[in-house]
Amino acid sequence: xxxxSSIQIWQYITAIIxxxxxxxxxxxxxxxxxxxxxxxxxxxxxxxxxxxxxxxxGWILGTLLIVALFHGLNGLRGMLLELxxxxxxxxxxxxxxxxxxxIFGAIGLHTVxxxx
Amino acid sequence: MAEExxxxxxxxxxxxxxxxxxxxxxxxxxxxxxKIPTYRGMTVLDALLxxxxxxxxxxxxxxxxxxxxxxxxxMLINGVPRLACQTQVGAVxxxxxxxxxxxxxxxxxxxxxLITDFSGFFEKHKSIKPYIIRKDPxxxxxxxxxxxxxPEELEEIYQYTLCxxxxxxxxxxxxxxxDPEYLGPQALTQAYRFIADVRDEGAEERIVxxxxxxxxxxxxxxxxxxxxxPKEVDPAAAIQRLRRIVFLRRLGLWKKEKGSPVAGPLxxxxxxxxxEYPKHNLLPGVDPEQQAKEPVTxxxxxxxxxx
Ligand code: SF4
Ligand code: SF4
Ligand code: FES
Numbered sequence: 001x002x003x004x005s006s007i008q009i010w011q012y013i014t015a016i017i018x019x020x021x022x023x024x025x026x027x028x029x030x031x032x033x034x035x036x037x038x039x040x041x042x043x044x045x046x047x048x049x050x051x052x053x054x055x056x057x058g059w060i061l062g063t064l065l066i067v068a069l070f071h072g073l074n075g076l077r078g079m080l081l082e083l084x085x086x087x088x089x090x091x092x093x094x095x096x097x098x099x100x101x102x103i104f105g106a107i108g109l110h111t112v113x114x115x116x
Numbered sequence: 117m118a119e120e121x122x123x124x125x126x127x128x129x130x131x132x133x134x135x136x137x138x139x140x141x142x143x144x145x146x147x148x149x150x151k152i153p154t155y156r157g158m159t160v161l162d163a164l165l166x167x168x169x170x171x172x173x174x175x176x177x178x179x180x181x182x183x184x185x186x187x188x189x190x191m192l193i194n195g196v197p198r199l200a201c202q203t204q205v206g207a208v209x210x211x212x213x214x215x216x217x218x219x220x221x222x223x224x225x226x227x228x229x230l231i232t233d234f235s236g237f238f239e240k241h242k243s244i245k246p247y248i249i250r251k252d253p254x255x256x257x258x259x260x261x262x263x264x265x266x267p268e269e270l271e272e273i274y275q276y277t278l279c280x281x282x283x284x285x286x287x288x289x290x291x292x293x294x295d296p297e298y299l300g301p302q303a304l305t306q307a308y309r310f311i312a313d314v315r316d317e318g319a320e321e322r323i324v325x326x327x328x329x330x331x332x333x334x335x336x337x338x339x340x341x342x343x344x345x346p347k348e349v350d351p352a353a354a355i356q357r358l359r360r361i362v363f364l365r366r367l368g369l370w371k372k373e374k375g376s377p378v379a380g381p382l383x384x385x386x387x388x389x390x391x392e393y394p395k396h397n398l399l400p401g402v403d404p405e406q407q408a409k410e411p412v413t414x415x416x417x418x419x420x421x422x423x
Contacts, residue, residue: 004333005366012363081329082294090329 007074014071021064028053054115065108073097127154127206128214133163135175136219137229148172154205160216161189161200164230176229184346187282191230192219197284197344221287237283240299244307244325249318261379263315269376276309276354278347285341285351297330301341301351304332308354311361314376323362332358 027033029044036053038044054061080093133150150167158166161179168175179189182201189200194208194217209216224232248263250256255263285301286292292300299307307326311319326332332355339352364370398404 003327003366004329004331005327005362008333008359008363009366078334082291082334085295085297085330 011071011074014067014074017063017067018071021060021067024060025064051115054112058112058116062109062112065112066105069101069105069108073101124204124206125210126156127158127204128209128211129154131163131205131209131214131216133160133167134215134217135164135167135229136217137175138220138226140228154209156206158205159201160191160193160198160203160205160208160218163205163216164200164218176231178231185280187280190221190232190282190284190287192221192287193217197221197287199282199284199346202346221283223287223289223292224283232283234283236296237286237300237302238281240303241281241306243299244303244310244322245318246306246310248310248313248316249321250315251317255378259378264376264379265314269314269373273309273312275349276305276312279305279309279349280347282346284344284346285349288340288344290338290340291334291336295330295334298334299326299331301335301355304335304358305349305351305354307332308358308361311358311372314373317372319361319365319372323365326358327362332362335359 024035028036028038029041031038031040031044034044035057036044036049038049043049074097077093077097080097081090130151131154133152135148135150136145137148138145150171152163152166152171154163161177161182164175164177168177177189177191177200179201180186181188184199184202187199190197191200192198193200193203200218205216218230220226220230220232224234224237227233248256279302281302283302285305289298289301291298304326307322310316311322335352335355337352337356341351342349342353345351361370
């Protein structure tokens, strides 16, 4: 098992990245500031502007997806490892978490790439 | 957690002590109630000992110093981990509710009644190497003089040196409740205490122990450990400081304060100590100078033993 601080460092790094990409994502909804040029909240969630967003800055949304997925699943991993201890449980939890990361990451990235 | 005596109200004339008991031979747990008279200044440990002396000699508990120093008498009193010898009956029982519930400390295996097994706890304490480590062990083993330390360097770690290993923090910790392998607030605090000690050079050895899935990263910073500590140690803060050290060290940004040197031999004595005896206090015929040279023999008489 690697040092727990390695995984913790990734948790901090993803948290810092999340602050930026999540802020950007939320600003999309704010009329006046929205990079979509949306005049209202309603306009910012309509299909066409959203599609436009994916084609013009899909990489930010892709980063948001991967980083949020890692950060969230890592938190879940920590909680599950607290519920029970033992090597078998740890291997099971880590396998499931990585599988979820790969599956949801692939589905999400596929969506992002299909729109760009 | 220690209450100030003058702020403690008079205890009710009688209290009901409700004790959670455990008999390992029958593997049986049950609650037992005892009605006892009280007096001002009575502690929960006094109450339990009164029960043991007057009502039920089978009631088992652990204690030693009876003055909040040895850390043996930790138990769950009205749902809070406390030292029984430091907890006034008047502080936990009122005339409206004269019931005191007493249980063994949670997060520890119970041996009998209120006695819990601390061996795992002590093992965790031992695992963080709770002693000064020097690169050259001779500096400790054959030290001709003490290590130098500035007052402000002592201040940095002072509160953590007050730990009496009572285990109350460990009993209050929600993480210790769910993860039996968690090092716990006491051991992690001591790890910080020694890593932060300028005289110590063993940070690397301790960081390997605390930087694991069951080490300092597990702490949720709920701070219930600090809330119950009878010595006002703040384990939650120590653990966060430890995490900071481990984190910065991983990034190569942590630098240990320069180690403290061993004091060199004194060129001349700091001061000359000249013993002066207040002569008027001495019994006639006693010569202190002579006594200092010769061993004192006490003439022990048989009849003193009989008294
Ligand atoms: S830190 Fe406080 S509560 Fe914990 S063992 Fe030490 S003295 Fe007891
Ligand atoms: S701060 Fe950490 S060690 Fe203290 S009680 Fe909370 S989880 Fe346990
Ligand atoms: S008996 Fe020693 S701390 Fe209570």
